[in-house]
Amino acid sequence: MMNKQVFINSVNSLKSITPAEKLIIEYFIKNYTMLPFAKMDELCQQIGVGKATLGRFLNRLEFDGFIDFKKRVSEDLVQELTTPIDRCVKSNIQSPYEELIKNHNQEMLSNLESTYQMLQSDDFSLAIQYLLNPQGKLYIMGSASAEALANYFYLLARYLRKDVILLKADPSTLPHQLVDVEPDDTLFALSYHRFSNITVRTVRWFKQNGGKIILLTDQQVNPFVAYSDIQFTAESHSEGLFNNRTAGFSIIELLIKGMSITNDKDKRFRRIEDTFNDFHIFKES
DSSP states (O other): OOHHHHHHHHTTTTTTHHHHHHHHHHHHTTEEEEEGGHEEEEEEHHHTTOOOHHHHHHHHHSSSHHHHHHHHHHHHOOOOOOOHHHHHHHHOOOOOOHHHHHHHHHHHHHHHHHHHHHOOHHHHHHHHHHHHTTTOOEEEOTTTTHHHHHHHHHHHHHHOSSSSSOOOOTTTHHHHTTTOTTTEEEEEEETTTTTTHHHHHHHHHHHHTTOEEEEEEEEESTTTTTTTTTEEEEEOOOOOOOOOOOOHHHHHHHHHHHHOOOOOOHHHHHHHHHHHHHTTOOOOO
């Protein structure tokens, strides 16, 4: 395994460092948690060095190459991640219902506690500023299990501000959906382990076009690190077949509460409620 400090110690043991190697070192230290997801071509382009230069540098640190280096970094950073199929094969849940209820409750409380211990008030405050920025539009995207959470956030955010857009993870229509993106816009992306490729590509594109990125995920090590302005990590540990989304749902509700401070929400609330009545959406008591 190679954590950041071990990497720094290895670099410090080198007798000499070239200007190109210094660029590599500075980039690696600053972006250490995204290295397991990096591609060599993109990495060299971002650093401004050639692949041969990076390869020689890693050889000096006694790695066989970039793949070997990524594997060693991943061993330290990435916890064991499993899929529902893996869990189904390995699971042998035979607990009585009473014990199952108790364990699930403890699981949720543990995930919530860990999540809120990591939450930084400065990040939360800045996220609310981005989410409410009246000069820009708010885009929301989530795929797979994150899609339902994204849709829930979208529905409530519509009460609180205009220009809220829910992106559909359809590659054939994404260019149409993103054509009006401007630098003042914000993307709130939700993505859990196994990380949808379409969400990764959308986040990268949005960042390259000047927008702000707020990320909700369950892994501190993820392919979005290099592009996110703010990251919220919601623990999702579960002994069941599927990961627990309680903490992520709680963060969504927290963000909605933060957005509710806006002063001009009353008019929007009345407009939406009047529209509900016009369409007779809800059964009258």
